[in-house]
Amino acid sequence: MGQEFELQWEKARRSRPARAMSVEFEKERIQQVINEWEKRVFMVSGYDLQGSGVLISHQQILTAAHLHFKIDKSYTVRGTDNRCFSAKCEYISKKYDFAMLKSTDLPEFRTPIDQLGRGNKYVTMGYPIGIDSSKPxxxxxxxxxxxxxxxxxxxxxxxxxxxxxxxxxxYSGCLTGILLGGSPDVHMDTTIGECLKSSAEQKYSRILGISIIHVVYDRECSDKES
Structure with a gap:
């Protein structure tokens, strides 16, 4: 179980029902998010799949488990400006499809978190396959x-x-979850494999909220591999 997963709720900036904002204000908020988070987003190479991940507290990288990991094995993560690190897998939840990697070479960051509600806008950053970029x-x-x-x-x-x-x-700069994939028709029985079928943009994104990740990490034992 993860005893070090201590993120901070930003209660004063809780997500509120979506309301209209000017185009310029929205652009400004998005740019602030990019400035705060860009260097914390990594390309993650699992055993046989490539995805993305985010650096949270305690030098840990939160990512999707279906990239395929094994506990105590090390994997390559690449950040902005092609910075490469070796990170060891510390936790896997196959049921909820997330994993935690850690590297003591990574910097320490404070990680504000929040929840998303219907109609809330968000920003996501990652490394799409087929695009060679020095930043997400x-x-x-x-x-x-x-x-x-x-x-x-x-x-x-x-x-x-x-x-x-x-x-x-x-838009307040709080981590609210991770993207697990997409599907043209997302429902309860949609499988991870179905979420990965298309390489093009899909109709919906499937998101796992940070509060669920937090509870599962604290209360459930890790799987040995994903």
Whole structure:
């Protein structure tokens, strides 16, 4: 179980129902998010899949488990300006599809977190497959609702290959979850494999909220591999 996963709720800046904002103000908020988070987003190479991940507290990188990891094995993560690190897998949840890697070579960061509600706008950053970049790509999204399982949030537009594990950040600069993939028709029985079928943008994004990640990490034992 993870005893070091201590993120900070930003209660004073809680997500509120979406309200209109000027185009210029929205651009300004998005740029602030990029400035704060860009260097914390990494390309993550699992055993046989490539995705994205985000550096949180305690030199840990949060990513998607379906990239395939084994506990105590090391994997390459690449950040902005092609900075490369070796990070060891410390935790895996196959059921909820997230994993934690750690490298003592990574810097320490404070990680404010929050929750997303229907209609909330967000920013995601990741490394889509097929694009060679020294920094992550940026995309905007909005929460459409919740999947039938009441565990995953549905965002639009959809995901691209390589965005699995990418952070979902609200306009207040708080981490709200990670992107697990997409599907043209997301519902409770949608499988991870179905989420990965298309390399193009899909209709919906499947998001796992940070509060669920926090609870599972603190209360459930890790799987040995994903």
């Amino acid at each position: 790509s940026v995309a905007k999204g909005v929460v459409e609702g919740f999947m039938d399982d009441q565990t995953h949030t549905v965002g639009v537009p959809g995901s691209r290959r390589g965005y699995s594990g990418a952070p979902i950040i609200n």
